[in-house]
Amino acid sequence: MNGVSDLREQAYWDDEIDLRQLVETLLRHKWVIVGLVVAATAVAGIYSYFILPPRYEAVMTVALPAADGADGIGMSVAAYDAFAGSNRVLSAVLARSGLDLTPRQLSDRLQRSVNANERLLTVTASAQTAGEAHRLTLMWREAFEAEVRAYVREQLDEALDAALRELERAREALSRAEAALVAFDRETPLGLLSARLARLETELAAAETELQRLQNVTIPLESVRVQLLEDMLAAEPGLASTSAYVDGLTRPLADDPAGVAAPLHPAAELASARARLETNQQAAELLQRRIEDLHERIAALNHEQTLLEKERQRLQDALDSAAARLRGASGRVAELEARAQQLEHLTQVRIVMDPFMPESPVAPRKMLNMALAAFLGLFAGVGFSLFHEFWRRTE
Template sequence: MAVAGAAAEGVGRAAGVGGGVEPLPQLQKWRIAVEEEIDLREYVEVLIRYWRWIVGLALVAAVTAFIVSLLLPPTYEASAVVIITQPRYQMQFDPRFEAVEEWTPAYKAFPTLAASDGVLQSVLETYTPSPEAHIEEWTLGTLSGMVEATSEGDPSLVVLKVRSRSSEDAAAIANVWADRFATLGNSIYGETAEDVAFFEGQVVQAEQALNEADAALIEFQARNQASIVNAQLKSCRQTQADYLADQRTIAYIVQDIQGLRDQLAQRPGDRPTSLADDLTALFLQVKAFNAQAAAPIQLQINSAESLSNKSLAEQIVFLDDLVNILQAKSSEIDERLAELEPQILALQEQLQEINTESDRLARARDLARETYMALARKLEEARIAAQEENRVLQVGSYAAVPEEPVSPRKLLNTAVAGTLGLMLGVFGVFAVEWWRGEEETGGQGDRER
């Protein structure tokens, strides 16, 4: 290809010098086509010429890799499987402790939790490797380099893999790891003995609070005077109602007396009163007396003559005296009502304080009882759940002692090394051939000059 390009350039220069004109378009196209042409025979000839070097380099690399694989110590891998399950049922003894209807596990968090420092640290404290594992320092960093937690494409599974130079240690570490991981996961996502202990402490405190509330309510009832105060208040209210009724009756009688007086004042004062006037005055007097008496008074009249033989002026004076007596009585009732009002207000206040304290103590007792019953039910629920065998995390399969090592893979290492050696040999001979071609082209150019 280089020779064809040089020939094309020579022809172009010759055409430009001899004719004094630019190269023809057809010549340019021919030159480009010659330069783009690839001759595979040159590459094949190079490979045939150096095939011994290529094959030799591949064999050396393969043999070296095989010998190194034989010298490397074997490494065993053991795998344990932890299954993520959902609870078959959810207990709910008390509706105030609402259970989750649809429980969705955090699948992505479980592999990370399995490889966390807390889980691995518990494995370190639980298991001690044997001398066959050739572990110089049993530390968290060493264990982290030996383990791997994956889901293997199924989020409901966590595969725990452990690699070690001892097959027994690899299986034992994987099994201990699975147990510790399942225990920690169930303590986070399920009911545990710690939850039972927590609710037991809460129940003890709630029972103590309930006993104190009951004692406070009993002590209050021993000094509760609500019925006494209520009876006193009813008596005062009844007295007040009676006074108001008497006062209203007196007002009506005064109005009637005033009407009769006005009627008598229209007549001559020296005339005697008639039987009707005497009866009306007597009726009003009796009515006024009945307003103050416990039993009504009844009169029986046998004669149609005048009862009092009074003149109209004397009857008017009598009526005025009766009005004054009734007004004095009304004023006395006002004073008694004024004295009775603060008593009623004080009794109402005292009764309200007693009722308020009673309600407060009753509410405290009811709340303490409800709290105690709810926690007692939750405690029983936690105890049953803690004894349930169906946990969120369960060890689905413990690791068996591996029989064959997973590394080094002698055949694979040998094949890979041979392939790399072959590729390196091919690239090497092409590089040598290119270098030699450049040197020959440079020497020929010097001879032409």
């Protein structure tokens, strides 16, 4: 049992890392490690100081133009940001600066960030010299403002041309609407139709009044008179052959609204009363037919008048709509002309933070590069030492 335990313990210690041997290994290869560290640091220093070109950055913050595109003039914040890095603006910067670059290469030197809430655009320009970086930001602002102004002017010109065409169409539409209304009033005299309708209504009222008088007064009285005379003759048959009637019947009936005098002979009076009754009944029938005819004619005229009034109202509405369209077009033209007068103000790119002249380059970061190279050299030296020791022991 003790022999087995000793073997296990020996295997355990063989598997463990001997720190003393590790340190001795590193010390034996110290000059290799130091040499790799120094060599890596030297190479990084030479590359950072003498080979890598310096890179300076200048930062400028500008306020975006007031033309925000709400009415089709200007752009949104996102559109301004995209426009700032467009080939149109970059080509204008190259034309001003004389740099021998392509728009794509210049775009790599100009980095942008936008603050939509504050409507601010920040541009960072990078170059090999501080002066060039500073000048690049200034030239970008000049080019950006000039191209924004030119773009907004194009928008204004297009919008003004469209507004002027709309104004001309609105004037033509108003002229047509006015002509249509005048022609309607000339060809369709609603005043005469209304007068005719009023005359028929007056005639209808008079006919209805006369019919009511006949039906409620005259015909009932004549009917009563006929009935009385018939009853009188039926009660005294001798009166039918009497040559003279009593003197009291020669007086007009006191309550007779027609003022008809009592005849001397009852039979003749009865015949006359029957004739008057028949005449009044025929007159009532004629009035009834006349009233019905007047109702039909008035209804037809009312229908015709309603249709004509609707048509005239439609023409009037068209005229009002054309007038409103003309007012809107005139207002749009006036608004665009006023905006054209304010073009410089609407497209001004105001500097919020001036670009400062950078005092030192932001790249290359020489000390950091050398420190990273030294660490990599140390790592490579330690690795080489351990690998060499392992190789030596396995031979």
